[in-house]
Amino acid sequence: NAGVMQNPRHLVRRRGQEARLRCSPMKGHSHVYWYRQLPEEGLKFMVYLQKENIIDESGMPKERFSAEFPKEGPSILRIQQVVRGDSAAYFCASSPGPPRGTEAFFGQGTRLTVV
């Protein structure tokens, strides 16, 4: 059973370009979380999605950031018009759902560098 797959592992974008980060959850998992980690800092929650639904986007910046988890295919985190401050590691996690006490599994992350 493959783990959570994120690609690309490393992404370099020039200021003003768009960044698209992909996350394929573990088989059978229908819940996806996105987190951002700035250098030398902890993980900050961004958004929680189920298939075709955004459940909680309280951690998403109000502009330029969007996320989706379509019925088919991976979850996508899109950052438009990237700026240097967007440089960070972006992690996604998946879980089978909210039964009591289930754990989430994280991918290896996408390291975004904005030049």
Place this chain on the structure above:
Amino acid sequence: DAKTTQPNSMESNEEEPVHLPCNHSTISGTDYIHWYRQLPSQGPEYVIHGLTSNVNNRMASLAIAEDRKSSTLILHRATLRDAAVYYCILRDTSDTSGTYKYIFGTGTRLKVLA
């Protein structure tokens, strides 16, 4: 927003047990205690979780205080590969928003000495 308190850093000698403490005095009856660790340049890795009783798995043991206001992650024999940041997280399974999201604190950076 983190509801847990952990020491910033700890050191341990290789092959010795390590006890990583976590205080969560505001824990509610439906909060599970989860532990994750993050090795350098990697994503967080699930370690263990529990509700009230002590838990054991192949990686570690979790000792939960009787009042549930604190817990301790126990690595029975630390190796150099255990050097990581360890996060203690409360996950509320009665979350009315339906999010069940993890709120990470700053964690404990464990250094293992050869």
